[in-house]
Amino acid sequence: MEETRYSRSLRVHRLHFLVGLAISLGVTLLVASNGFSFWIWQADMIDQLLSLAGVSHKLFTLGSLATFEVPIHHTPISSTTIVALVIILVSSILIVAMFRPIAPPIKAIWSIVAIAAILTLLWQTVVYPISSYTIHWVTIDWSCSGVINMCLVSLIYVPFLFTIKGPLWIKVSWLFVAMGFSIVWNLLRLSFVTATLYYFGGSVFLLFHYMVGAFVEFVYIVAFYSVGLAHLSKYEVSGVMRLGT
Amino acid sequence: MGLESQIAPLANLIMFIILVIMCLYIVRHFRFFWNRMFEDQRTCHQELAGDYTPSVSILVPMHNEERVATNILDRFVQMDYPRDGGKYEVIVIDDGSTDTTPLIVDQYASKFGFIKAVHRVGNGGNGKPEALNVGLSVASNEIILTFDADYMPPCDCVKRLVAPFCDVEVGGVMGRVVVVNSPESFLSRIVDMERAAGYQVNQQARFNLNLIPQFGGTVGGFRRSVLKAVGGWDETKLAEDTDLTYKLYLRGWKIAYVNAAECYEEAVTSWDMRKNQLRRWAIGHDQCFFEYFFETLKSPLLTFWQKVDGLLLLGVYVVPLLILIGWLTGILTYLAGAPSWISLFPAMLFIFSYSSFGNFAVFTEVGGSLFLDQRRRSIWLLPLILIGFFANVWVCSKAFLEAVFLRLQLFDEETPTFLNRVQEEGLTRYNRDKAPNNFHGRINNAHRWDKTDRSGNGLLYYNHAKNAEIRRNHSKRS
Numbered sequence: 001m002e003e004t005r006y007s008r009s010l011r012v013h014r015l016h017f018l019v020g021l022a023i024s025l026g027v028t029l030l031v032a033s034n035g036f037s038f039w040i041w042q043a044d045m046i047d048q049l050l051s052l053a054g055v056s057h058k059l060f061t062l063g064s065l066a067t068f069e070v071p072i073h074h075t076p077i078s079s080t081t082i083v084a085l086v087i088i089l090v091s092s093i094l095i096v097a098m099f100r101p102i103a104p105p106i107k108a109i110w111s112i113v114a115i116a117a118i119l120t121l122l123w124q125t126v127v128y129p130i131s132s133y134t135i136h137w138v139t140i141d142w143s144c145s146g147v148i149n150m151c152l153v154s155l156i157y158v159p160f161l162f163t164i165k166g167p168l169w170i171k172v173s174w175l176f177v178a179m180g181f182s183i184v185w186n187l188l189r190l191s192f193v194t195a196t197l198y199y200f201g202g203s204v205f206l207l208f209h210y211m212v213g214a215f216v217e218f219v220y221i222v223a224f225y226s227v228g229l230a231h232l233s234k235y236e237v238s239g240v241m242r243l244g245t
Numbered sequence: 246m247g248l249e250s251q252i253a254p255l256a257n258l259i260m261f262i263i264l265v266i267m268c269l270y271i272v273r274h275f276r277f278f279w280n281r282m283f284e285d286q287r288t289c290h291q292e293l294a295g296d297y298t299p300s301v302s303i304l305v306p307m308h309n310e311e312r313v314a315t316n317i318l319d320r321f322v323q324m325d326y327p328r329d330g331g332k333y334e335v336i337v338i339d340d341g342s343t344d345t346t347p348l349i350v351d352q353y354a355s356k357f358g359f360i361k362a363v364h365r366v367g368n369g370g371n372g373k374p375e376a377l378n379v380g381l382s383v384a385s386n387e388i389i390l391t392f393d394a395d396y397m398p399p400c401d402c403v404k405r406l407v408a409p410f411c412d413v414e415v416g417g418v419m420g421r422v423v424v425v426n427s428p429e430s431f432l433s434r435i436v437d438m439e440r441a442a443g444y445q446v447n448q449q450a451r452f453n454l455n456l457i458p459q460f461g462g463t464v465g466g467f468r469r470s471v472l473k474a475v476g477g478w479d480e481t482k483l484a485e486d487t488d489l490t491y492k493l494y495l496r497g498w499k500i501a502y503v504n505a506a507e508c509y510e511e512a513v514t515s516w517d518m519r520k521n522q523l524r525r526w527a528i529g530h531d532q533c534f535f536e537y538f539f540e541t542l543k544s545p546l547l548t549f550w551q552k553v554d555g556l557l558l559l560g561v562y563v564v565p566l567l568i569l570i571g572w573l574t575g576i577l578t579y580l581a582g583a584p585s586w587i588s589l590f591p592a593m594l595f596i597f598s599y600s601s602f603g604n605f606a607v608f609t610e611v612g613g614s615l616f617l618d619q620r621r622r623s624i625w626l627l628p629l630i631l632i633g634f635f636a637n638v639w640v641c642s643k644a645f646l647e648a649v650f651l652r653l654q655l656f657d658e659e660t661p662t663f664l665n666r667v668q669e670e671g672l673t674r675y676n677r678d679k680a681p682n683n684f685h686g687r688i689n690n691a692h693r694w695d696k697t698d699r700s701g702n703g704l705l706y707y708n709h710a711k712n713a714e715i716r717r718n719h720s721k722r723s
Binding site for chain 1: 275278279281282283284285286287288291504505516517519520569572573576577608609612615616617619621622624625626627628631632633635636638639640
């Protein structure tokens with residue numbers, strides 16, 4: 001029993017892996033063939049959410065394509081303000097870095113956000129300045145739909161969950177729960193970033209859309225994976241306990 | 246427009262290079278998970294544990310360890326290993342202690358013949374490598390094992406650690422470190438998860454695949470002849486353990502990893518301690534990165550995959566900085582407009598995968614290790630490694646710059662002074678005096694030998710000790 005405890009390994013559950021692979025391939029084909037239809041449905045839902053939030057927008061649908069256009073107003077920031085903002089952000093990074101009671105993860109997150117803000121600010125004012133305009137239409141199309149996350153979820157779950165011994169219904173359930181959450185989250189995320197674009201303009205939108213997306217996706221993909229793994233381990237424990245008696 | 250057209254290609258190129266490097270690490274993490282979970286495991290002659298008993302000298306450096314000295318010395322007194330003919334000796338190096346550590350050590354040395362005390366008065370306190378070299382000069386046995394003073398080895402640890410030395414190719418050995426105070430704080434839970442992944446999955450997989458398992462500085466050891474041949478511990482390195490690992494492999498020796506040889510440690514409980522510890526490890530590891538990168542690449546004694554693993558291992562504390570640069574160049578790529586190849590579906594899938602979970606591929610190792618250890622409740626905490634990851638990004642990025650400065654000798658202070666200062670700050674035991682409720686003060690001696698019922702589950706050990714103390718207090722009151 002002792003040697004089993006330190007050196008045990010599991011056997012790949014081939015049948016469940018094949019089932020998971022089939023589900024994964026099916027989802028990928030579904031996404032590839034019906035991605036635009038899904039985006040039409042998603043756009044419709046977002047349209048309703050934005051109307052509810054009072055965000056001015058237009059939804060154009062043409063066949064299998066849907067595009068949002070959101071009006072934003074842009075006034076160039078003066079040089080003085082840019083310099084002041086950069087100085088404030090750099091100072092904040094240094095102050096946070098030197099202030100000992102602040103935990104390192106907070107320091108890291110603040111530094112990354114502040115540097116990203118500085119880069120975005122400098123890009124839009126110095127490198128590629130946007131001229132003043134009273135109204136500007138920003139398009140949000142199918143590439144922002146996040147439907148690709150469905151493929152990501154199965155990419156992780158199939159080799160790292162379906163291969164482990166345990167009931168198939170647990171694995172399939174958590175896979176579909178994660179996919180379902182992904183759909184809901186993408187609806188909310190797109191609505192939120194579009195509203196951010198409308199109220200706060202392009203720079204903040206870029207930060208939100210780019211920075212927040214990846215981390216939140218990690219959190220929920222891994223969270224559901226860990227819950228599924230924990231659920232499976234319940235059966236693993238009872239299996240090992242039987243081995244030891 | 247002109248500036249944008251200059252920045253964009255450079256940002257794309259940097260991002261592409263980082264993506265390729267990170268892809269190697271991602272594949273490595275997933276490969277290790279797969280090997281540990283589903284493939285045959287090497288146990289490294291554990292069937293001979295207790296039968297093969299070469300002479301062993303255990304080095305225990307101590308600097309102001311009065312709170313833990315008794316614990317570890319008691320364990321060595323009760324260690325299950327033959328003592329006849331001087332086969333078993335414990336050399337305690339009192340490295341310039343100013344508390345009661347010398348008295349405690351002398352008491353044990355006078356009572357037990359196999360315990361030897363080496364006092365460094367006046368010339369001590371210059372760091373662990375120097376203390377270990379002093380111990381090495383006094384040691385007379387074939388195998389040298391080292392333990393930090395705040396560790397808690399169970400009674401079968403030594404016999405399990407020495408068993409692999411029956412293989413003549415094995416020059417060094419490393420056991421498994423298990424965190425025992427996981428529930429003490431949020432941070433100790435994160436550290437516990439990282440430790441579990443590092444040993445149960447990462448080290449074991451590297452050993453299975455005949456790659457480069459690393460000596461971790463404690464709960465391990467070497468042949469005395471090998472140590473002498475490589476010149477002992479390098480006193481100019483902060484990560485002398487990594488340094489020794491590469492010295493051995495580049496000379497054709499192997500290091501065996503023994504998952505069954507568990508030893509219990511107390512993890513850091515505050516971010517300040519964690520930062521200092523991580524900084525010491527990162528600077529030390531980066532020192533080895535600069536020293537051994539090309540030597541590893543050119544070595545005729547390493548296989549192709551050992552070279553790949555060796556190089557990736559050297560760069561492990563550079564990865565957080567690479568990820569940070571990757572994010573920032575990703576922002577620039579986003580602002581400047583992505584190159585056309587990114588809009589291809591496979592490229593998009595890869596970029597999205599990398600952004601969402603590729604950066605954190607180590608979570609599969611953490612999940613796998615907790616699963617094998619049957620720690621169901623800890624598996625729920627998997628997403629929290631993201632927090633530990635941000636701490637690593639911060640500390641390791643700074644540490645890399647410090648290592649570069651050190652290499653180029655750009656610091657105002659002398660290199661040995663800088664190294665001593667980082668070492669002092671990074672050794673968590675120095676902070677123990679400031680923490681009145683540390684675990685060691687509460688441990689019940691009667692239950693010190695409780696082995697966990699489940700492999701690597703230090704939590705169960707902790708609960709046993711805590712519950713025993715509660716029962717003892719209750720019986721006193723009644």
